[in-house]
Amino acid sequence: MTFPTFISSQTEPRARGKEFGTHLRKRVAANFAGYTDLFRVAGARPAQVRAWGERALERSAAWAPHLADEMAGIAAGAGLQPWQVAVVNARTEILAAIDFVGHGECxxxxxxxxxxxxxxxxxxxxxxxxxxxxxxxxxxxxxxxxxxxxxxxxxxxxxxxxxxxxxxxxxxxxxxxxxxxxxxxxxxxxxxxxxxxxxxxxxxxxxxxxxxxxxxxxxxxxxxxxxxxxxxxxxxxxxxxxxxxxxxxxxxxxxxxxxxxxxxxxxxxxxxxxxxxxxxxxxxxxxxxxxxxxxxxxxxxxxxxxxxxxxxxxxxxxxxxxxxxxxxxxxxxxxxxxxxxxxxxxxxxxxxxx
CATH class of the missing domain: 3.60.60.10 (Penicillin V Acylase; Chain A)
Structure with missing residues (x-):
């Protein structure tokens, strides 16, 4: 058993993201869906999750515009909205906002x-x-x-x-x-x-x-x-x-x-x-x-x-x-x-x- 691998050929952030999202479209969409389920069970409403994703994208663009561009590229390739990819990247922040407690971890x-x-x-x-x-x-x-x-x-x-x-x-x-x-x-x-x-x-x-x-x-x-x-x-x-x-x-x-x-x-x-x-x-x-x-x-x-x-x-x-x-x-x-x-x-x- 091994993890799947992906090697980017693109170096410009948005193009690199789009290439990643295109090749891994099903995995990115499934991961977003999995986090949507996690947040729901932990008590978050869909409107809250979207607002948090949009806020995370905004804060990311202010701190590292090229990384916000890369997330937007992943979204374009995977057929998602940029805020949805931001949700995956901000899952730690969303779980903290929910005040979620877990007993496992690294x-x-x-x-x-x-x-x-x-x-x-x-x-x-x-x-x-x-x-x-x-x-x-x-x-x-x-x-x-x-x-x-x-x-x-x-x-x-x-x-x-x-x-x-x-x-x-x-x-x-x-x-x-x-x-x-x-x-x-x-x-x-x-x-x-x-x-x-x-x-x-x-x-x-x-x-x-x-x-x-x-x-x-x-x-x-x-x-x-x-x-x-x-x-x-x-x-x-x-x-x-x-x-x-x-x-x-x-x-x-x-x-x-x-x-x-x-x-x-x-x-x-x-x-x-x-x-x-x-x-x-x-x-x-x-x-x-x-x-x-x-x-x-x-x-x-x-x-x-x-x-x-x-x-x-x-x-x-x-x-x-x-x-x-x-x-x-x-x-x-x-x-x-x-x-x-x-x-x-x-x-x-x-x-x-x-």
């Missing part, structure tokens, strides 16, 4: 060894009815710079790596400052970091330049440095590795000031359990071999931390979580290593190199 580990490239791995957990949304996309934002990203059909980026030697991991957060007045979608921040940044400082500057309405953490890794950039309407914090070069993150804030405003902390104990699991398995997560690192993420509830998630089919779709991918950054090669599914399904032969 776990990220980065280790900077004394010698050799960074050793990274993360699980990507999301709703099981959206398991067909992910894909791998390669495009060229500038001549000579190639970006490869694991993303969802219609979303401009998520987890990824560039040939400039920088990559990002990605986890959702919740903060009391999150608001229904939609800001710049955090997925677009990840996209601009992949397209433009060469250092952690560059990435933090891009994050600080955006007015956001929802929270996330983008863990930025280069061949020599790493940091988790925690983003919320209350501010941006940069979390460095510890003295051993270890940097790990789940779905709660680590910055002391931002942590004081963490949203739904008592309702999401799994994130704290998962971070303890990561910290207890540093040896495995430090291994040069990716397969060993992935197996160090193996943990199932209720006996262990729910790092590897499986959906409870008795629950409504907005409360069903599945580890849909296990992902690592190969910075020297400018490539992603991706396994479709959770750590419990990993074998030596299931890794997809993109």
């Amino acid at each position: 776990s990220t580990s980065v280790v900077l060894p004394d010698t050799g490239p960074p050793r990274t791995v993360q699980t990507w957990d999301w709703h099981d009815h959206l398991r067909d949304a992910p894909l791998l996309w390669e495009y060229e934002p500038d001549p000579g710079r190639v970006v490869r990203t694991f993303t969802e059909a219609g979303a401009l980026a998520k987890i990824g790596v560039s040939t400039a030697g920088l990559g990002v991991h990605y986890n959702i957060l919740r903060h009391e400052s999150d608001t229904a007045d939609l800001g710049v979608p955090v997925h677009l921040i990840a996209r601009r970091i992949l397209d433009e940044a060469a250092t952690v400082e560059d990435a933090a500057g891009i994050a600080r330049s955006a007015t956001v309405s929802a929270s996330t953490v983008i863990t930025v890794v280069t061949t020599s440095e790493a940091a988790s950039i925690e983003i919320s309407p209350a501010g941006v914090a940069v979390i460095p590795p510890d003295s051993e070069g270890v940097l790990q993150h789940c779905n709660h804030f680590l910055d002391e000031r931002l942590e004081a405003g963490v949203r739904h902390a008592s309702g999401r104990p799994g994130t704290y359990d998962r971070l303890r699991h990561l910290r207890d398995h540093v040896a495995g997560l430090s291994a040069p071999d990716l397969h060993t690192r992935a197996l160090a993420l193996l943990g199932h509830a209720p006996e262990d931390a729910p790092v590897c998630a499986h959906p409870d089919l008795t629950q409504p779709l907005n409360q069903r979580w599945e580890t849909l991918a296990t992902i690592s950054l190969d910075l020297p090669a400018g490539r992603l290593r991706v396994h479709q599914g959770g750590p419990c399904q990993v074998t030596e032969s299931t890794w997809q190199t993109f």
Whole structure:
């Protein structure tokens, strides 16, 4: 089992988007429909979702006009309206506006060894009815710079790596400052970091330049440095590795000031359990071999931390979580290593190199 791939031939944003939308028309439309179902079950009205999509498109155009153009191109190719593609890119913001609480989500580990490239791995957990949304996309934002990203059909980026030697991991957060007045979608921040940044400082500057309405953490890794950039309407914090070069993150804030405003902390104990699991398995997560690192993420509830998630089919779709991918950054090669599914399904032969 592998994720579908798409390599853009167009470099102008609107043309690139239209090419993407045309070739992936059914997937983009299905992803929008899947999010429409999720928002409905979570309590949003269709008129609210449209208004939020239009607002997200407006804020995106003000902050990064070329990315708004690319979303409009995807819409044209996929037979959708631009606000509908903006909804897919702003799904984090819409879920924050609804005040949606989820108990699953991603776990990220980065280790900077004394010698050799960074050793990274993360699980990507999301709703099981959206398991067909992910894909791998390669495009060229500038001549000579190639970006490869694991993303969802219609979303401009998520987890990824560039040939400039920088990559990002990605986890959702919740903060009391999150608001229904939609800001710049955090997925677009990840996209601009992949397209433009060469250092952690560059990435933090891009994050600080955006007015956001929802929270996330983008863990930025280069061949020599790493940091988790925690983003919320209350501010941006940069979390460095510890003295051993270890940097790990789940779905709660680590910055002391931002942590004081963490949203739904008592309702999401799994994130704290998962971070303890990561910290207890540093040896495995430090291994040069990716397969060993992935197996160090193996943990199932209720006996262990729910790092590897499986959906409870008795629950409504907005409360069903599945580890849909296990992902690592190969910075020297400018490539992603991706396994479709959770750590419990990993074998030596299931890794997809993109």
